[in-house]
Amino acid sequence: MPSTITAEKTALRAAALATLEGLSSQDRQDSDRALFRRFLALPQVGQASTLLLYYGMGVEPDTKTLFSSLWKAGKALCLPRCLPGNQMEARLVQRTESLIRHPYGMLEPGEDCPRLEPAQIDLALVPGLAFDRAGGRLGRGGGYYDRWLAGFSGVTVALCRQAVFFNALPRLPHDLGVDLVVTETGLYGPSHSVPLESGA
Template identity: 45%
Template sequence: MGTEVSKVKQILRGQMRQALAELSDQERAWSDGELIQRFLDHPKLAQAQTVMLYYGVGHEIRTEGLIQTLLDQGKTVCLPKCLPENQMEARAITSLEDLAPDRYAIPAPKDTCPVVEREKLDLILVPGLCFDSRGSRLGQGGGYYDRYLEDYDGVTIGLCREDFFQVNLPREPLDAWVRFVLTEEGQVWPMGTSAK
């Protein structure tokens, strides 16, 4: 059964990537701006001091400006650094100059940036092609975040373009989920989660 779910997810990834690629630059820019503002206005972000963001590339939500904004606010900002065997760690940066392309050509913290233990992260912004009403996510397929978020007890938030929000994504036992999903229209309350 797991193999069947994996196949369905792979097909869905292709469909989501194609649909994202068809968005106009204007649609994408408007959507990015609305989603970033929803995130900046979220009370859980206001309460958080140490946060992990991701650097949006390709058709992902652009987060470069968000990273700079939170640095300017004095928050401790971390980004993921990929490790062997599809593992990752959080490393703190003090400016965008602390980033360099990794093996996937994604800007990531340089080796000189300090590692921040997962338990010290108050909030993690989790990337995804799309999210659903349970807080499930469809990632890129590498499993990095699924492994990293296992047993993580802090706040997790996903940004999802409204047109890509799903009712019920196919899910496997080890798939990570998020506590809050934000769309351009506001906050979606995933079933089975709370505001804690």
């Protein structure tokens, strides 16, 4: 029943957050390096012209370190901007100085950043507290990405620390997964259920 799944997801969110907060700074840095190396090496990233990223904060991967590499590679980068009603939009970002602080604490594009439609974006990097082998995602519960991804037809990718990577996560009908889950040691998803060889 949905109520049971909802309760299970709430408990998993608390457990995943506690696990992530328990990682040392060095553990997070080592994890970030491995995740970013694999992400930048993905052929889907190489083929994408416009990408939606997120500005990692707190226990999330420090994704802002990806920005310069992708800009140097000639990529156009967007970041999400929160809207009323738990909605979001993607706005083009050409420099981090154009970001502003949202009341929730994260950095997001300002009104001066051009808005892009989902159809204009080739690949979206999707955040989450935990992911599973089939691309299942455990978000923070706001539903922002589920609503935006419902209208997105490009490639979806997640960066997941091995410490919060599960064989299977509970899902409700409206929960949308991702095409590819990148961990420190492998690549997973509906078509990638076998981990890559170390160093691949």
